Amino acid sequence: MATQSTGTVQKPINIRKWVEDHREDFRPPVGNKYLYRGEDFFVMVIGGPNARNDFHKTASEEYFFQLEGDICVQTIEDGQIVNHLIQEGETFFIPPNVPHAPQRPPGTVGVVVERNRPPGENEHQQFYCPDCHELVWDEEFDCGDIVEHFRDSMEAFWADPERSTCSHCGTRVGKPGPVERIEVGEEVTIIRSGASHS
Numbered sequence: 001m002a003t004q005s006t007g008t009v010q011k012p013i014n015i016r017k018w019v020e021d022h023r024e025d026f027r028p029p030v031g032n033k034y035l036y037r038g039e040d041f042f043v044m045v046i047g048g049p050n051a052r053n054d055f056h057k058t059a060s061e062e063y064f065f066q067l068e069g070d071i072c073v074q075t076i077e078d079g080q081i082v083n084h085l086i087q088e089g090e091t092f093f094i095p096p097n098v099p100h101a102p103q104r105p106p107g108t109v110g111v112v113v114e115r116n117r118p119p120g121e122n123e124h125q126q127f128y129c130p131d132c133h134e135l136v137w138d139e140e141f142d143c144g145d146i147v148e149h150f151r152d153s154m155e156a157f158w159a160d161p162e163r164s165t166c167s168h169c170g171t172r173v174g175k176p177g178p179v180e181r182i183e184v185g186e187e188v189t190i191i192r193s194g195a196s197h198s
């Protein structure tokens with residue numbers, strides 16, 4: 001039996017041309033723009049630089065496709081911060097419940113696909129110590145509230161010495177400067193402007 005279709009079918013989009021046409025939207029302070037907003041999932045195009053050191057932990061998956069330039073996606077795996085270099089043309093997948101923090105240098109553009117969260121589902125904003133990788137702060141939100149409160153919650157964390165000091169090694173997790181570039185040697189290193197820690 002045929003199921004009733006919902007929504008209209010759009011014409012295909014040439015992603016390179018679309019990026020050119022919306023180039024201004026990928027610059028700070030906006031940084032991102034929706035490509036599709038479906039019932040099940042949404043697709044965003046996101047530019048750099050960003051300036052944040054919070055990790056996001058959700059019960060859903062996340063898919064990356066890097067269109068222009070190289071970024072670093074930090075994840076927490078086995079209690080350690082892992083820096084994944086995602087180069088132009090590469091694709092990356094984050095399973096559910098893996099804390100992650102994309103670090104985007106200026107001039108980079110990438111696609112991110114995420115599932116729409118059902119009401120009542122919670123998600124976390126977390127901060128990890130850059131020195132010993134210990135969890136420093138965990139804020140749990142209802143996903144319905146997270147968009148509105150995300151920025152406030154970050155600012156509150158950075159401003160509060162008690163919250164933002166690692167209880168394990170005493171390192172303060174401060175407000176980061178924008179990502180300047182990603183350095184690739186034996187390790188992948190995030191270089192920020194005006195900040196001492198990545």
Ligand SMILES: [Fe+2]
Pocket residue numbers: 129130131132133134166167168169170171
């Ligand atoms: Fe620490």
